Amino acid sequence: MFRAALRSLGQHKVRLLLTLLAVVVGVAFVAGTFIFTDSLKQSFDALFNAPQPDVTVSADSAFATGGQGGGPGSGAEQVPTVPASLLPSVASVNGVAAAYGVVTSTGALVLGKNGKPVGTAGPPARGISWLPDSSINSISLVAGRAPTGPHEVALLEATSTLADAGVGDSVAIETPAGHLTATVVGLVSRGIGGSDGGTLTVFDVPTAQKQMLGNTDTFTSIAVKADPGVDQDVLARRIAATLPAHTKVQTGAQRSADIANRLQTAFGFINTFLLAFALIALFVAIFLIFNTFSMLVAQRTRELALLRAVGASRGQVRQSVLAEAAILGVIAAAVGVLGGIVVSQGLRLLLGVFGANLPAAPLVIQPRTIIVSLILGVGITLISAYIPARRAARVPPIAAMRDDVSLPSKNLRIRGIIGIVLVLIAVLTAVSATRHLDDNLRATQLVGLSAICALTGVIALAPILGRWFIGLFGAPLRRHAIGNLAVENGRRNPRRTAATATALAIGLALMTAIGVLAASTKASVASVVDDTIGADYIILGANFQPFRPDVYQAVKNTPGTSTVTFTRQLPLSVGDSQGVLTGIESGKFQKVFSLTMDSGSADNLLPGDAIVDSDTANKLGLTLGQNVPVDYVNGPGFLILRGTYKPAGPITGWIADIQTLTDAGGRDLDSAVYIRSASGADPAAVRASLDQELAAFPAVKLQDQASLKDQINQQFDRVFGFIYALLALAVIVAFLGIINTLALSVFERRREVGLLRAVGTSRAQIRRMVVIESILIALFGALVGIALGLIYGILFRKVLESVGITQLAIPTGQLTWFIILAVVGGVVAALWPAFTASRLDVLKAIATD
């Protein structure tokens, strides 16, 4: 039986190749995900082995990781510091070999040759000091030398490439303290935690203090090297004993563990995320494999019947089919693991395209990767082949003697009933979800459950829907014989058409739902910008970094403006929850930004007064007039709650007068400048004057409302683009499925094609017939997918309304593209089968053996 299985595999090479490809793609993606994340992890492990201080002394604040934060739009960069005066006392502790002041901060924008900051929005632009002791410095020089003096820097290799400035070149840098032109004297490689794709500029210690912190009497931390033989923990305890409050002492091991934890969480998430898409692709592959085996079995009905007639048991027939599947699965899984290497590299590239710059990593293929891939590959193939195998076993021996045999197949009624029941459940859960909109989690779960029921329901109903759909959409095509033949071909095997189309439907349903959410998110952002921002122009830091107050000074008296005001931001934490405090110029701010108050008032905010968005107030259980204890970067403080506002718009969290921030030790760096034109002013003239004033400040960007929306949208586009790229995989597998189905159908119908050719059908007409069938299948899949995706996109949007997606937008343009792509994909998928069909030998096809 095993030999029979092998031989049978050999006889259907091309078709099996396609099936193989589907499993390979799925498995390769799973393997690739594992290889990718394992490799990354390994590269981080390598980072931990890099030299680092035995003990680090820093400010004890909720923001000890200050340099790591600063996602897009937060702008809340504030560095916890320790007094420089601590350095001698730390150095004198018994067991300390050496102690160094260290500066690590953000906001050192390296300007490219075009005068614009290099790098992408998001990851911070770091400026740090050079730690002269290489045995504890995690950053190492790869070229040139360390910087000394106020006009020398070293750059991260990648940053140097971006800025097109190598050793010996001069480079312009915007720092919190001002504009600096320096010579690049060295190139460095990344250290721990510097792996997020941001830029890195290295100064000597005094320059770093001046440029990054604006003074020379603080450091962000003190790095300690222990005497040989002194235990890190012991030394850390000794040092801690000599230090004042609000300082934190960490050993190298603790820091490593901290960073490891953070990375583990981050990459655990990526891993899960990528695996989810891999499984979607594999799920789609099931349909393809199922179809292939069904057809292979159908084609071999006679052969199988003959086996039965000469005495093979049902079990043996079933086993022979399953053995074929197993062989196929093993081969596919093996190739898939190899493909995984390619995929892992592809993922790196893809993540690179979408903004993340990952460290070079060795290729790590763990046994787990291979085992999981094998199990998945073989498992999926066996599962998909099981039903065809069972059906094969039911072939009656007499089928060997009959001319036209069809496999025993249950009629569609049971499937129809199951499908209708599932769809009903889907409807009920969806309705129940809309009743529980206040309970976000519950509603999301209900919609998710409903989506799964609807999907399986539609899969069950697909053969019935497919016949109906193709009949309906094909009706106008029936006027011509070729169209009529194509429509009939599409309808004649509803299960096969359905399995092929649903594979595509799954991919497109997900893409559509994501599309609806993406469009709705963008529309919501736009409406928030419209509703809240009264300013005509906003100046923001390039890459959302804070910028010097000179900018405000330069534009505040621009003719044609009525209000110009700035904001600053400072991170703070209330209890366990971290937030941002935005400092405003009371009175002026309300003219450029409309806050809808839920309670209290935002007028006349005195130093120490603050308002907060209602969500935060509710979460923390705050009441008006309450004295709220908060922690700033450099110590504790109080805020008196004067009001709560509806959370909306780019500003959320705490808002207070600018004086409050200054009192709390905020840096003199602005997060935004809002500008409102005077009524009757010529917008072009105002814009021109602003542009002129800002020419001297390359690190900021003048936005109007439209470009602001664009900029925010770009952030979303990146995320959604990444998801689309991953979902495209499932769609590609689905199109492989269409190719496969058509190829097998053509093979099955080769006699019929021969007959058609004999009675005068031209090759072009045969091709057209196959292409039309393909388009009909693809359209059916696409429309079912889009319909499902629309319904669940809309439902999920409804559920997510409470988290800010207030607007519903249907991306009609995009959906039209999906349909066009489905048609084009249908044509492309049909090319090869159509070509084969048109080249069939007329005489062989009609030979009567």
Next chain:
Amino acid sequence: MTIAAHCLSLSKIYGDGDTRVTALDAVDVEITAQQFTAIMGPSGSGKTTLMHCLAGLDSVSSGQVWIGDTDLSQLSDKDLTRLRRDSVGFVFQAFNLVPTLTALENITLPMDIAGRKPDQEWLDTVITTVGLGDRLKHRPSELSGGQQQRVACARALASRPTIVFADEPTGNLDSKSGAEVLGFLRKSVDEFGQTIVMVTHDPNAASYADRVIFLADGHVVDEMFNPTSASVLERMKAFDSKRA
């Protein structure tokens, strides 16, 4: 008497070296228009090959084939296809019909493919003659073998081709169904002036023809006009004894 199709020193050789088979060896045949011609001969004598070559379904190794005035060797695949569609009708031994189409759709298939409207009057005549009036909306799987072959005959005639080729059209039928089909073919020659070439093994079937061409080992060895089943049978016995 016009010639509907003819071939001159037509040879067809299959394979090479050891497997070389000369299926037709310099055959000259003329098919007279508006006649019912039968081709007979032992198995492997080249009947099917001759028919396929005459119909432009197969390429020839040497020699020439004409349908009407058209030299088939001059035609591209496209032109051959058009010729088959417009000027030739086929009835095969089995699998003649497209299973997804109704009987009527199968009958009009060549014209539908050409995008031509069938001549309704002629179509009605053919359908009436073939005697399928109430079965036109049925799919092939719902028709008996004899009915299927009659539908195939109707298709072959519906586009009024120059010539109809039938390869053992009654090979799979019982004698009653066979008689129906043969009767129909005969009628189409007598009443509508069709030209029909039919390959058969059956002396009785051959007796419906106006003329029988006998093939053996790729050669035309004899012909007979106005055959009866008895005379055909006798002639065939004569071959067998000659071969023996």
